Amino acid sequence: MPATGSRYTFVWHRLLQSVPLLLAVTFLVFLITKVTPGNPARTILGPKATSEQVSRLSHQLGYDRGVPTQYWRFLERLVHGDLGDSARTGNAVTSVIATHLAPTVWMVVASALLTSLVAVPLAWAAAAHRDSWLDHLLRTSSIFALYLPTFWVGLVLVRFVALPTGWFPVSGFGDGVTGHLRSVVLPAISLSLGLAPVVARSLRTAMIDVLESDYVAAARAAGVRGWSLFRWYVVRNSLSPAVSLLAVQIGFLLFGVVVLEVTFDINGLGSELVTAAVGKDLLVTQGITLVFALAVVVVNLVADLLLVVIDPRVRAS
Amino acid sequence: MTAALVDPLIDPLDNSVNERRSAASGRGRAKLVVGGSLVAALVLVAVFAGAIAPHDPLKQDLLHRLADPGGAHLLGTDALGRDVFSRLVYATRVDLRVGVLCAVVPMLVGTLVGATAGFYGGVADTLVTRLIDLVQSFPVLVFFLALLGALGIPQAFLFLGPGELPVVIVFAAVGWIVYARLIRGEVLRVRELDYVQAARAAGLSRPRVLLRHVLPNAVNQTIVYVVLDVGLAILAMATLSFLGLGIPAPVPEWGAMIAENRPYFADQWWLVVTPGLSVSVLGVGLALVGDGLDDLLKQS
Amino acid sequence: MLQTTGLGVKGAGVTGLEVRGLHVRYRVPAGLGRKPSYVDAVNGADLSVAAGSSLGVVGESGCGKSSLARAICGIGPITSGSVSVGGVELTRRRDRAAARRVQMVFQDPTSSLNPRRTIGSMLRELLTVHGLRTGAAVDRRAAELLELVGLPASALGDRPHAFSGGQRQRIGIARALALEPEVLMADEAVSALDVSTQAVVVDLLHTLRAELGLSLVFISHDLGVVRAVCDSVAVMYLGTIVEQGPTEMLFESPRHPYTRALLDAVPRIDVVRPPGSARLSGEPPSPLDVPTGCPFHPRCPVAVARCRTEQPVPVEIDGQTVSCHLWPHGS
Numbered sequence: 001m002p003a004t005g006s007r008y009t010f011v012w013h014r015l016l017q018s019v020p021l022l023l024a025v026t027f028l029v030f031l032i033t034k035v036t037p038g039n040p041a042r043t044i045l046g047p048k049a050t051s052e053q054v055s056r057l058s059h060q061l062g063y064d065r066g067v068p069t070q071y072w073r074f075l076e077r078l079v080h081g082d083l084g085d086s087a088r089t090g091n092a093v094t095s096v097i098a099t100h101l102a103p104t105v106w107m108v109v110a111s112a113l114l115t116s117l118v119a120v121p122l123a124w125a126a127a128a129h130r131d132s133w134l135d136h137l138l139r140t141s142s143i144f145a146l147y148l149p150t151f152w153v154g155l156v157l158v159r160f161v162a163l164p165t166g167w168f169p170v171s172g173f174g175d176g177v178t179g180h181l182r183s184v185v186l187p188a189i190s191l192s193l194g195l196a197p198v199v200a201r202s203l204r205t206a207m208i209d210v211l212e213s214d215y216v217a218a219a220r221a222a223g224v225r226g227w228s229l230f231r232w233y234v235v236r237n238s239l240s241p242a243v244s245l246l247a248v249q250i251g252f253l254l255f256g257v258v259v260l261e262v263t264f265d266i267n268g269l270g271s272e273l274v275t276a277a278v279g280k281d282l283l284v285t286q287g288i289t290l291v292f293a294l295a296v297v298v299v300n301l302v303a304d305l306l307l308v309v310i311d312p313r314v315r316a317s
Numbered sequence: 318m319t320a321a322l323v324d325p326l327i328d329p330l331d332n333s334v335n336e337r338r339s340a341a342s343g344r345g346r347a348k349l350v351v352g353g354s355l356v357a358a359l360v361l362v363a364v365f366a367g368a369i370a371p372h373d374p375l376k377q378d379l380l381h382r383l384a385d386p387g388g389a390h391l392l393g394t395d396a397l398g399r400d401v402f403s404r405l406v407y408a409t410r411v412d413l414r415v416g417v418l419c420a421v422v423p424m425l426v427g428t429l430v431g432a433t434a435g436f437y438g439g440v441a442d443t444l445v446t447r448l449i450d451l452v453q454s455f456p457v458l459v460f461f462l463a464l465l466g467a468l469g470i471p472q473a474f475l476f477l478g479p480g481e482l483p484v485v486i487v488f489a490a491v492g493w494i495v496y497a498r499l500i501r502g503e504v505l506r507v508r509e510l511d512y513v514q515a516a517r518a519a520g521l522s523r524p525r526v527l528l529r530h531v532l533p534n535a536v537n538q539t540i541v542y543v544v545l546d547v548g549l550a551i552l553a554m555a556t557l558s559f560l561g562l563g564i565p566a567p568v569p570e571w572g573a574m575i576a577e578n579r580p581y582f583a584d585q586w587w588l589v590v591t592p593g594l595s596v597s598v599l600g601v602g603l604a605l606v607g608d609g610l611d612d613l614l615k616q617s
Numbered sequence: 618m619l620q621t622t623g624l625g626v627k628g629a630g631v632t633g634l635e636v637r638g639l640h641v642r643y644r645v646p647a648g649l650g651r652k653p654s655y656v657d658a659v660n661g662a663d664l665s666v667a668a669g670s671s672l673g674v675v676g677e678s679g680c681g682k683s684s685l686a687r688a689i690c691g692i693g694p695i696t697s698g699s700v701s702v703g704g705v706e707l708t709r710r711r712d713r714a715a716a717r718r719v720q721m722v723f724q725d726p727t728s729s730l731n732p733r734r735t736i737g738s739m740l741r742e743l744l745t746v747h748g749l750r751t752g753a754a755v756d757r758r759a760a761e762l763l764e765l766v767g768l769p770a771s772a773l774g775d776r777p778h779a780f781s782g783g784q785r786q787r788i789g790i791a792r793a794l795a796l797e798p799e800v801l802m803a804d805e806a807v808s809a810l811d812v813s814t815q816a817v818v819v820d821l822l823h824t825l826r827a828e829l830g831l832s833l834v835f836i837s838h839d840l841g842v843v844r845a846v847c848d849s850v851a852v853m854y855l856g857t858i859v860e861q862g863p864t865e866m867l868f869e870s871p872r873h874p875y876t877r878a879l880l881d882a883v884p885r886i887d888v889v890r891p892p893g894s895a896r897l898s899g900e901p902p903s904p905l906d907v908p909t910g911c912p913f914h915p916r917c918p919v920a921v922a923r924c925r926t927e928q929p930v931p932v933e934i935d936g937q938t939v940s941c942h943l944w945p946h947g948s
Binding site: 024025028031032033035036037143144146148149150151152153155156158159163250251252254258259262273274276277278280282285286288289292295296297300 | 451454455457459460465466468552556559561562572579583590592596597600601608
């Protein structure tokens, strides 16, 4: 079968699959304005608005129509890049998102990088030396790590590392690239402390499957040993489970970033989302949640497409 | 074992398997004992909070703000002069109650849906499969946060304290899907086993076959999962409360306590460290119980 | 039609199990946009087993033996045809009283018993749900059933993992007998056991059949066991019963080329195989793609042109029924 043709078909199929998923995801995000008790237009405009203003907004957003119509209106406005205005500040939600995006991207990238940098070698080492102290340590620490509150770890790091040493800022996003970099170190450590052992443990299982496979046994029998066995057989074949595992954790990682932005007073999308949610600023809450939801869809899509490049078997299936 | 008598070559191999199994069951038991005692201790604290706590957790004493540990206040007092130890004790009750509900309610719903979907098939089955795909590519916890903001924080409801009902609703609304998938997969597997076929051939009614022959053999993984889930739910709830979206002040709750004591963290570090440790200890206890159960169930 | 002389003590000669024109067809789901295909697992089976006698069903794996068994027991689909016991037709959907008339002993002694239930609770459930016993008689009957299969009453309190494979198979038999069925279906009931245990369980089935006047359907790929236990034998190939008749006659003078090939494939000490005698070559074709005409023709050593186009109809010759163009007229 022509490899390029089937690769093309796979990409096309995967993109098609995303359409119903995007509809479902946007519908869930749309629901955020529907679960509010009372008139959502009233909530959006705040208590000082006149009842005339409220009914005008109700009509504008379609709240006086049925739910399907409202959802359709939401999609229409979404396509035109209109997510409404903040009830608190009156700014357009899209501009709120634009101004707060950068710190969040920094946080996400730093945390994902650090998590991979810790998890991948840890998993390789544990899989290569099964039942060693390292393997057991990984298993145990993955249990403990899962139950560490990330925000609490962040605060502890601030109190017992940042404050006494002064190496890292206690809060804020800093100035310039070095300032940003120094600001995201502790949040990234807090997050990967919880995430890395969990990822490493699943990755270890995937790698052991590779190590116990017939083709590795065959390579061993053929005299391939040590580093070259590892490099050419194990690493290559465990790349795709690693990519999938990291992609699966993206939702968890994003929530961690939201929490840590609040913990470290970094003024990104996460802290903006929490402020909006606590203040019942519905449209900002909805808009930022949508950004996070789309990020998860896109990351999963990119991971799947990446797998096509890494793993020839994906194309065949 | 008969196989060992027939073929002496099988013997050593067989033994090592048995040894590994019994080692696993030994480890499983050890985990259960350690984890079980941690959890049991905290459950006792929650049940007898009234007897254990020396002070009213809500009673303010502005003359004794931020008192150091020792004397009348084991862990000192917070910024409003409330006894921190008593608040920790009462928080155990709140966190455990909500955590258990956030795991058990979705488990019950999910088991019902998943078992029906798996056993009877049809539309319910397709729907559950689709929903699973959706949940897997959705930032569920961020969504919880947004939903809790939109729902607002209502007052106490029946035996639930302020803010607890929305948390349970939000967790149940999504959590059931995970359980439904788990149970559905197991039911699909068990349904085809011969003893289920035998029960059907014996003319037992379908609900009876499902309840007495299929479900009891399909719930092992779910039991392990629900134990782990209680801990994760507590962690998530504490996080949401820390952000100001779960359990409202002045209710003692571990995450909320960390938030309210945060400004004084530099000098009174224990005000923040102790609630966080409580979350971890309970979580690890539950994880050990779950993991130990898993080991034991796997080898039986 | 086939008449077997029952060896049973009770109810000999009375109609036990009657299967007429039984078809079982499965739909094989295809990918999107493709047409689903069908598998004819059982293709018009006619069987009859008198009360107190036994029928062996033999054939290679995948020939439809298990589909036949499951259809008869009411746990598999029936596309058309009828299954009746004691002259009363049993449909796919059976009420409790109908279900109880045919019971099954399964192949795998580990998966055929619910690991979470004690033997006692399993037997008691069956006895009470069917209202066969009440009160203290339930426990007495449960103990009696175990005794019937040669196990002590103390086994009632144990769970399946406490027993060996042979013992579990006895428990499986006790479970089937609990409902006092008229037909006992044993689907490869001994093939998972080691040889010495096989003999014991086969013996047990044999005795119980005679004592209780059961119709026993014994499905197996082991011709030796079938010969030892069964009064008559049906040979299945790709969903079709190609030959059936009284055991000794069929073993001594097989008429269908497939039966002959099967018997030749059994290693025997007393016969020196003549060089060049018919041996079965190749694998049976996929049930998804059954050949036209006689399903056996691609592997048949004596096939003629007609076999490729025309499906042979069963004809009776001296009490044996055979579907083969070699025997066009019958007796």
